[in-house]
Amino acid sequence: MYLLFCAAYMGVLFILQLLVGNVGVYLPLCALGVFYLSVSGSWRKAVFVALLAGAALDSLYGRSLMLSPFTFVLTALYGQFWIRHYNSKQLAESIVPGVLIPVITLVPLWLYRFYSSGLNLFQIKSALTMFIFTCTFGAVFMPLLVIILDNAAGMFRLPKYTEAKKRLLENRR
Amino acid sequence: MAWIKGKSFIKISYLLILAALIAVVAAAGFDTLRTVAFRISSGFFYPYLSLPASGKYEIADRSLLLHSRNELAAALEKQQKVNRALSAKAAVVAELAVENEELRSLLKLKARPNYSYIAAEIILRDPVNWQEGFVIGKGKAEGVKKGTPVLCFSNGDSNHPIMAGIVKNVSNHSAQVTSVISPHFRISAYLTGNKAYGFLNVDEQQRREPGKINISYLPVAHKYKTGQRCVTTGFERKIPAGIDIGKVSEIITPDTVFDNNLYKTGMIEPMVNLESIHFVLLPVFTGKGQKKER
Numbered sequence: 001m002y003l004l005f006c007a008a009y010m011g012v013l014f015i016l017q018l019l020v021g022n023v024g025v026y027l028p029l030c031a032l033g034v035f036y037l038s039v040s041g042s043w044r045k046a047v048f049v050a051l052l053a054g055a056a057l058d059s060l061y062g063r064s065l066m067l068s069p070f071t072f073v074l075t076a077l078y079g080q081f082w083i084r085h086y087n088s089k090q091l092a093e094s095i096v097p098g099v100l101i102p103v104i105t106l107v108p109l110w111l112y113r114f115y116s117s118g119l120n121l122f123q124i125k126s127a128l129t130m131f132i133f134t135c136t137f138g139a140v141f142m143p144l145l146v147i148i149l150d151n152a153a154g155m156f157r158l159p160k161y162t163e164a165k166k167r168l169l170e171n172r173r
Numbered sequence: 174m175a176w177i178k179g180k181s182f183i184k185i186s187y188l189l190i191l192a193a194l195i196a197v198v199a200a201a202g203f204d205t206l207r208t209v210a211f212r213i214s215s216g217f218f219y220p221y222l223s224l225p226a227s228g229k230y231e232i233a234d235r236s237l238l239l240h241s242r243n244e245l246a247a248a249l250e251k252q253q254k255v256n257r258a259l260s261a262k263a264a265v266v267a268e269l270a271v272e273n274e275e276l277r278s279l280l281k282l283k284a285r286p287n288y289s290y291i292a293a294e295i296i297l298r299d300p301v302n303w304q305e306g307f308v309i310g311k312g313k314a315e316g317v318k319k320g321t322p323v324l325c326f327s328n329g330d331s332n333h334p335i336m337a338g339i340v341k342n343v344s345n346h347s348a349q350v351t352s353v354i355s356p357h358f359r360i361s362a363y364l365t366g367n368k369a370y371g372f373l374n375v376d377e378q379q380r381r382e383p384g385k386i387n388i389s390y391l392p393v394a395h396k397y398k399t400g401q402r403c404v405t406t407g408f409e410r411k412i413p414a415g416i417d418i419g420k421v422s423e424i425i426t427p428d429t430v431f432d433n434n435l436y437k438t439g440m441i442e443p444m445v446n447l448e449s450i451h452f453v454l455l456p457v458f459t460g461k462g463q464k465k466e467r
Contacts, residue, residue: 015221018221019225020300021298021300059210061308062299062308062341062349113302118381118383
């Protein structure tokens with residue numbers, strides 16, 4: 001049941017990211033979904049999903065260097081770091097990963113773009129505007145994603161993001 | 174204790190060797206895996222990606238029913254007028270084609286290559302590399318092949334096709350296109366006026382400018398001007414000759430002791446507007462025409 005739930009929301013986020021990308025807007029929805037999975041569930045599943053989603057995204061876009069699997073895996077590992085040092089119950093704190101995850105996913109892509117296509121002020125301006133927009137979006141969307149997915153997980157009695165810290169402390173005892 | 178240390182050292186060595194082998198195999202299979210990954214994922218996601226386009230056409234078709242009979246009749250008459258004009262033009266062109274074939278056979282010239290045309294819509298674009306490539310909604314099933322040129326029309330002028338890119342990878346119902354601006358777009362090019370040949374994006378040492386195409390191996394003896402037309406040469410089997418690629422924006426003359434002074438390089442400003450391209454045309458090479466027997 002948990003696998004089906006993960007597959008369902010990752011599938012929806014993946015398709016949404018592709019459809020929104022068609023109008024020129026980059027939204028790191030898959031990466032945010034991987035982060036949610038890593039915090040609320042198992043980091044191993046999150047790494048597997050990260051590799052799969054990253055490879056599918058890069059191969060669909062035809063990127064010459066497949067960086068997304070690595071950045072998504074970093075996001076999954078960041079989720080584990082996050083849950084160990086912060087309290088997942090505080091929704092306001094999820095703004096911080098919402099801002100950092102776009103940076104993790106975009107920096108390698110833009111560095112490669114600067115290397116392969118040349119660098120000028122216009123490129124830097126495009127990169128900065130994209131960073132600002134996606135970080136703002138992540139900051140707003142991450143708490144919303146947690147609320148929506150936690151409500152859905154609650155309906156099926158599945159592990160929730162907001163209870164992840166409590167589970168971790170209980171497992172340590 | 175030393176025995177345990179020795180055993181864990183061997184275990185770590187085996188793990189390192191295994192990791193190195195996996196890395197070598199992954200690196201070696203990267204190109205193949207990337208192509209295969211595109212075909213599998215585009216085949217899997219094609220129904221979802223084509224859904225917005227299908228929905229759009231369905232809504233457009235249904236909205237026709239909202240028009241009155243008089244409006245529909247007027248639109249039909251207008252379209253029939255356009256069709257009659259185009260049929261007359263096509264008849265003239267057909268006569269010219271027959272005359273051309275006869276003259277070519279009289280002069281014993283090689284038969285012209287034949288092309289069939291496939292219209293396609295762009296269904297997927299990378300928001301990070303917006304101008305460097307896109308995915309179209311036609312693939313092997315519709316006759317698209319790797320290396321097929323991708324054309325579009327400037328400002329809706331159907332008499333003036335311009336080069337938008339080249340098909341990089343094909344799956345059953347979609348194809349990945351490398352645009353003219355991508356550093357991986359490599360074909361020969363011809364500068365009209367000078368009658369000089371060059372090559373696009375082959376010199377990796379040449380400085381890159383975003384939005385421009387590098388041209389290199391231009392003969393050093395010629396004098397080049399900015400604004401000169403750059404077109405396809407026809408050397409590539411699947412790409413017809415004479416299709417506009419862009420205009421010369423800069424020519425760089427070698428002027429240091431380290432340059433070979435045999436060739437010039439330059440930059441081409443592409444004619445295609447990749448920001449707002451939606452529909453493309455693919456001329457698929459179907460073979461040489463038949464010589465007419467007298």
